[in-house]
Amino acid sequence: MHYCGLDVSTKSTHVSIEDDRGRRVARAVVPTTPEGIERALARYVERGLRVAIEAGGQTAWIHDVLMEVGVKQVHVVHPLKVKWIAESKKKTDRVDAELLAHLLRIGGLPEPVHMPSARSRELRGLLQARRQLVQMRTKLINVVRGLLRQQRVTLKARALQSARGWQRLQTLSLSAGVREIVTAYEATVQTVTQALGALERQLQARAGRDGRVRRLESIPGVGPVTAQTLVATVDRIERFARAKKLVAYAGLAPSVRASGERVEHGRITKQGRSELRAVLVQAAHAVLAVKDGAAAPLQRWHARVARRRGKKTALVALARKLLTIAFHLLREGTTYDPGRVRCAA
DSSP states (O other): OEEEEEEEOSSEEEEEEEETTSOEEEEEEEESSHHHHHHHHHHHHTTOEEEEEEOOTTHHHHHHHHHHHTOSEEEEEOGGGOHHHHHOSSOOHHHHHHHHHHHHHHTOSOOOOOOOOHHHHHHHHHHHHHHHHHHHHHHHHHHHHHHHHHTTOOOOTTTTSSHHHHHHHTTSOOOHHHHHHHHHHHHHHHHHHHHHHHHHHHHHHHHHHOHHHHHHTTSTTOOHHHHHHHHHHHSOGGGOSSHHHHHHHTTOSEEEEEETTEEEEEEEOOOSOHHHHHHHHHHHHHHHHOOOGGGHHHHHHHHHHHHHHOHHHHHHHHHHHHHHHHHHHHHHTOOOOGGGOOOOO
């Protein structure tokens, strides 16, 4: 068996390979291309090769290439968790590659980062693009609202969410400079809105073909974006043994401080997928606004927690409960049943 460490940069990749006795048998710098990496590893793949690589912007395609050429194991590691590399006084790309190979051989690497399937990566990309366009449009609209306030014009909350709202601005008495800015921003917002619409149509088409999304949408407050974000983030529900593992992955688990016999539970860790955490909190808000019998058990549960812990804590707890429900729906292949919601807080 041979063990390889790869330190990847934009143009070049440092390769270090050692055998099962710890002897370095190869060291090279190759182009960061499929051909360059495959050429450097080809003679060792047939003998049994394990590869360690830090997670980064190019990890996904490199992982795919390594699996295609027959690498026995690809251990993708979070760079911040490799303390030896992070704290090394002599930190170079060559040293990092050598340490990755050494840690892989002795079993000293932390738990590997999950590499999502190509399907999940594509869905994640679409959802990320959607989030960025929404943020871009919101920033543009806020700039216009700020300019109008300087002109003593205060708009309603969603006044610029439609073309008609922008048309109404033409009837206002604005200075020539502000009107020119508003016209330029209107054209940009409309372009962003069109791009956002195209992405949402793609997401809608994908949602219709995915049974997991339809099951998740049966949960009150969970719409197509929330459901697809959950599906794209989780990838395979089998990799989570329990619902608590998924809750921790989303950063919704309460922090714990234990000293002696004293145990204190604090705020949520927020150490996890921030996009999943955000959509679940939005779904929790939606649950409280829904006038539907299916949402009633969740609303009663939230009310009980709110009386004991306050509304903000109860909202986060509701987001955590929604994720727990989603875990069981995905694992069991069922839809939401309000009768199974435990109302005791």
